Amino acid sequence: MKLAHTMIRVRNLDESIEFYCGFLGLQEIRRKDLGDEAILVFLTDENKNYHIELTFNKDGRDYVIGDQFGHLAFHVNDLDKIISDVKERHWWYRESKPSSSSKYIFIKDPDGYDVEIIEMKSN
DSSP states (O other): OOOOEEEEEOSOHHHHHIIIIIITOOEEEEEEEOTTSEEEEEEEOTTOSOEEEEEEETTOOOOOOOTTOOOEEEEESOHHHHHHHHHHTTOOOEEOOTTOSSOEEEEEOTTOOEEEEEEOOOO
């Protein structure tokens, strides 16, 4: 069995694509317009092993992020570069504690989902 994708509902598809593709560097690999119902946009990383499905429902509904959902997590080689970019955009972020065994930050996507960005450890 292989993990396929995680779906998250978004309020503004353009803002979400800018965040996930423009900022995080994911690539749009498929888009499906379901007429009056929704637009599904599938994103992946450079290895194309796993997907995030952004679902934009066209009926104008609003969403409350559930308290059972935790966060999405991404690995990067240079977290300091990401932090500089986040600061330039004037986004809120929270850094890992100095006592933590990993170096990471948490930010929010345009819909308020938590996104963790973790620096990969050098071997």
